[in-house]
Amino acid sequence: MIASHQSGFTAQNPHVNAGADTASPEDRPAANAALLRTLSDLQDQAKELLGEPLRPQSDNFAGYIEAVTVDSAGHIWVAGWIRRSLGCQFSVVIADRQKYAGAMSVICYDRADLAPGDQAMFGIICTDWRPSSDTDEVFLFLGPELKPFLRAVRPLPKLGGELLTERFAEARLNHTQGQADALQALLLDAQNWLPKTAQIAGFTVEAAVEELLVLPGFGSLVQGWVVSPAKPVAQFSLRLGQRVLRGVPGSLSLRPRPDLATAYPRTPRLLERAGFTVVTRGVLYSEDITHPVLKVHFEDGTSVNVSIDANAVRRIGHAVPVDDVLRLYPGIAAEEFFEDFANALRADTIKRLRSVVMVKSPEQNQRYVIVAVPSHSSDAYLLADGVARHVSSEGEACSVMLMADQSCDRGQLPVLADAIEAQTGRRCGVCLVEQADKPLWALPAVLAATGAERFLFMAKDVFLDQLSWRAVLTGLKAEGDALLSLRYRDGGTPAAFVWTKKAFDAWSHTTKHPLGIRHCAGLTDKAISLPGYARTAVALLPSNRLFENVDQQSVFGP
Amino acid sequence: MNIQNQTSGSAPPKIAVISHAHPSISKGGAEIAAATLFRGLQELKVPAVFIAAVPWAKRGHLKLGAGEHAVFYDPERYEHFYHLASADVPIQLSRVIEQTGAQVLNFHHFLNLGLNSVRAASALPGRCTVMTLHELLSICHHHGQMLKRPGLSLCNAASASSCATCFPEFEWRRFELRYDLFRDVYAGIDTFVSPSVFLSDRTVAWGVPRERMHVVENGLANATPEQCTPSAERRKFVFGYFGQINPFKGVEVILRAAERLGSMVEAEKFEIRLHGNLIGQTDIFREKLERLSNTLPFLKFLGPYENEQVSELMGRCDYVVVPSIWWENSPVVIQEAYAVGRPVICTGIGGMAEKVRDGVSGLHFERGDAESLLQAMLRAADVTTHARLQAGLPRPISAADMAREYLKVFDRIDVLSPGLEAEAVGLNVPKPITQTGAPKQQNVPGEQAAKIRKKAGY
Known part of the structure; x- marks a missing residue:
């Protein structure tokens, strides 16, 4: 897919570098440090003023704080307006139920909606004060006299990351006083994860993330493109929520992106290496998967941030099949980090496979028929018809539980349960699991909810003929801990089995199921075969290739 | 079972004509045929009830006559691949059958009622089940028309693999399951009726044993000929089309023949009348129909008509075209x-x-071939030919005739009477098990039925 300009972003705004005190990028760290020193000094002075009385007299009203945000480096950025004559740098005392010492540096610019004596401002405050959701009335008294004061609007809006950089770009373009370069350097600080900082970078860099595959416990795989005519790209890192994931050295692969030629017609050499895939690693929990930002690191040590479209973020195994990893990174199983990846994928997958949500609580019965619901709506009706008809002949001997997953039509489930209840005269339970075609992890929880001591399980998309139904229901009525299994017509793995809960639980606790198995595959070979056979409405698909790699790593050993 | 010649003292078994629709709700061929049979049975004073499937949403439009009952279903909950109704439908149907005391259950189509209703009814003790087929839906998932998708060429035989070619969205395994379900349900049906030899042959070739298949022509409730003046005497030959104008009815062939006819001098002695409502037609077809009916003076699109008008409207034509x-x-x-x-x-x-x-009673033309249709119309536009073909017309059977033929079929089912007798003396009759293992909870000995099933390989 050819990425448009809109899908990335640009730093080619001709106005970005139009400020009067433009500094080269190489000067930025110095400007940055000088400003921070100044602010530190001013904050020290403010601390000495904390004992002074603060009186917000109307004659001294000097402007409004209209919006505020705290960036990831801990700096507070403010936007608003201020009386023109007051200057650009101050020690400040902030009154928000208690006093806080601080220092403020802003750049000022004219804004059409303000009176001639006032100017818009944008800048930074160094302080321990933090705006919060219950912030009520906030005043900023400007030192050293602490008479002029700014008032925060109520409620105080939060300035989003992208708005922040846009507001800065506007302020920088029009500013008449203040240290624009130093503020820009702080915004571009490597510790800072404000999105879209390329807008204020001062050089052209365009990039977009097309796919971000996330795996909690490991990190992510990032695929996208970057066009940076001025500076070679060295590495990438990623921020998700509050977590920072670093690019794994050596995992960065670059490839041609000829599809970008229309957008970048005169940069053939750049396009030969514009596409990238990189693995990033770091502590990551599922709740961290928010607000993704990519940081592009250049060889000169500078960096810019790229906001990532939330639609590009996909959790492996949840939003995309695990084999999509191989599409992005075909050789991942041979990498040194694969062991960690495999362990994380296994842990994350099993966590999801074990989850069971009871849609309709089951009745307690010692004998249960548990059936995985087919994904295809027609097949689900056929299954319910068969289950209802054959189980009804058992009277009260057993109850039924439907095990469905997200591939099923959720609205159809009550209809299926109704059909079974109408014919059996018994309550039919319904539960939702992550993947009904990988039932072995969820079965213990399902069984625990039913009170079953002996059960028949029918795998997804399995249909039985009369003889097979008779065989499995006879098996369900039998005694003993032996595993009874019914196989598919073409042989292979069991399609349905009858076992005791006790024996199944014992087996489950001592068995490390490979992730690659589907349906009832992986059951112990010591099963007694029941007469008859099962049929399926769909072909039995092979397992995911990546799961086989993971099993090789985690279960079977290298 | 002897329904026609009951001995004194024994009441004849009550017959339930079970239709997939009610004529007060829709007027398709199957429900009209079922209603005609019911009327014929009433004329013959045979105890009968009419049970029709009716959508819940259409309850307000339903007009039930004497001896008529309804079973309500929700079309949204009907499964159209395996033909399974929601669980309440077989329960309702079984209840109505038991309440009415019907013993001969004659299904006219399984649609809307579902195969599960047919199975439930056929498992009721003391009943025999007859299925009247009205099209090829058992065999073909494509509206029961045995036309291949997407090209609509004719299909001669179904198989799981060829059906999966027509429906690439389904695996062949699903068609096997569908076939097995039909086979399983049909194993519980005592006998089948087809209104045509063609449908009978197709169904036998598909798997229903010939011994259990009978052909009975549909009757016409109003079979009295209209007294209409042949238009041939008015120097024009009028060709009429009657029915739904959907893509399978071939009206497009008539339009193409009309276009061709428009350039011929013979056109002045033709008139083509199209009666019916447009269903499922493309904009291209609609535009063509409008353009031609506006530009060809002999082509008239007259729109929908009421069923009661059909004799009168046909009477104004010399020929009826079925393309x-x-x-x-x-x-x-x-x-x-x-x-x-x-x-x-x-x-x-x-x-x-x-x-x-x-x-003899009409003329044939090649399927979908407008030139062939035009040639047939040119041949037909002749007073002598018209008179000869009129003389060769068969007489449609009446409702009572149809009922008599059905009674003969019912009489041939020899499993019911012994069963009734057994039931009457309180015998604990063992339940036979079909080869698929399903207990047939009906009166037996049923040896005959078991023989038939065994022969059929069920």
Whole structure:
């Protein structure tokens, strides 16, 4: 897919570098440090003023704080307006139920909606004060006299990351006083994860993330493109929520992106290496998967941030099949980090496979028929018809539980349960699991909810003929801990089995199921075969290739 | 079972004509045929009830006559691949059957009621079940028309693999399961009726044993010929089309023939009348129909009509044209044409070719071939030919005739009477098990039925 300009972003705004005190990028760290020193000094002075009385007299009203945000480096950025004559740098005392010492540096610019004596401002405050959701009335008294004061609007809006950089770009373009370069350097600080900082970078860099595959416990795989005519790209890192994931050295692969030629017609050499895939690693929990930002690191040590479209973020195994990893990174199983990846994928997958949500609580019965619901709506009706008809002949001997997953039509489930209840005269339970075609992890929880001591399980998309139904229901009525299994017509793995809960639980606790198995595959070979056979409405698909790699790593050993 | 010649003292078994729809809600061929049979049974004073499937949403429109009952279903909860109704439908149907005391259960189509209702009814003790087929839906998932997707060429036989070619969205395994479900349900049905030899042959070839298949023509409730003046005496030959104008009915062939006719001098002695409502047609077809009916003076699109008007409207024609591109079974329109003395020009395939003898009661033309249709119309536009074909028309059977034929079929089912007798003396009759293992909870000995099933390989 050819990425448009809109899908990335640009730093080619001709106005970005139009400020009067433009500094080269190489000067930025110095400007940055000088400003921070100044602010530190001013904050020290403010601390000495904390004992002074603060009186917000109307004659001294000097402007409004209209919006505020705290960036990831801990700096507070403010936007608003201020009386023109007051200057650009101050020690400040902030009154928000208690006093806080601080220092403020802003750049000022004219804004059409303000009176001639006032100017818009944008800048930074160094302080321990933090705006919060219950912030009520906030005043900023400007030192050293602490008479002029700014008032925060109520409620105080939060300035989003992208708005922040846009507001800065506007302020920088029009500013008449203040240290624009130093503020820009702080915004571009490597510790800072404000999105879209390329807008204020001062050089052209365009990039977009097309796919971000996330795996909690490991990190992510990032695929996208970057066009940076001025500076070679060295590495990438990623921020998700509050977590920072670093690019794994050596995992960065670059490839041609000829599809970008229309957008970048005169940069053939750049396009030969514009596409990238990189693995990033770091502590990551599922709740961290928010607000993704990519940081592009250049060889000169500078960096810019790229906001990532939330639609590009996909959790492996949840939003995309695990084999999509191989599409992005075909050789991942041979990498040194694969062991960690495999362990994380296994842990994350099993966590999801074990989850069971009871849609309709089951009745307690010692004998249960548990059936995985087919994904295809027609097949689900056929299954319910068969289950209802054959189980009804058992009277009260057993109850039924439907095990469905997200591939099923959720609205159809009550209809299926109704059909079974109408014919059996018994309550039919319904539960939702992550993947009904990988039932072995969820079965213990399902069984625990039913009170079953002996059960028949029918795998997804399995249909039985009369003889097979008779065989499995006879098996369900039998005694003993032996595993009874019914196989598919073409042989292979069991399609349905009858076992005791006790024996199944014992087996489950001592068995490390490979992730690659589907349906009832992986059951112990010591099963007694029941007469008859099962049929399926769909072909039995092979397992995911990546799961086989993971099993090789985690279960079977290298 | 002897229904026609009951000995004194024993009441004849009550017959339930079970229809997939009620004529007060829809007027398709199957429900009209079922209602006609019910009327015929009433005329013969045979105890009978009429049970129809009716959508819940149409309850307010339902008009039930004496002896009529309804079973309500929700179309949204009907499964159209395996033909399974929601669980309440078989329960309702079984309840109505038990309440009415019907013993002979004659299904007219399984649609809307679902195969699960048929199975539930056929498992009721003391009943025998007869299934009247009205099209090829058991065999073909494509609207039961045995037309291949997407090209709509004719299909001669179904198989799981060929059906999966027509429906690439389904695996062949699913068609096998579908076939097995039908086979399982049909194993519990005592006998089958088809209104045409064509449908009978197709169904036998598909798997129903010939011994259990009977052909009974549909009757016409109003088979009295209209007294209409042949338009041939008015120097024009009028060709009429009657019925739904959907893509399978072949009206497109008539339009193409009309276009061709428009450039011929003979056009002045022709008139083509199209009666019916447009269903499922493309904008291209609609535009073509409008353009041609506006530009060709002999082509008239007259729109929908009420069923009560059909004899009168046909009477204004010299011929009725049936150009369907699918096989058809036993189109009512052919009998309606015969009833008013009008020969039929039809596609020479399937049920149409069977019901219209080429050169005797009408003329055949090649499927989908406008030139062939035009040539047939040119041949037909002759006073002598018209008179000869009129003389060859068969007489449509009446409702009572139809009922008599059905009673003969019911009489041939010899499993019911012994069963009733056994039930009457309180015998604990063992339940036979079919080869698929399903207990048939009916009266038996049922040896005959068991023999039939065994022979059929069920």
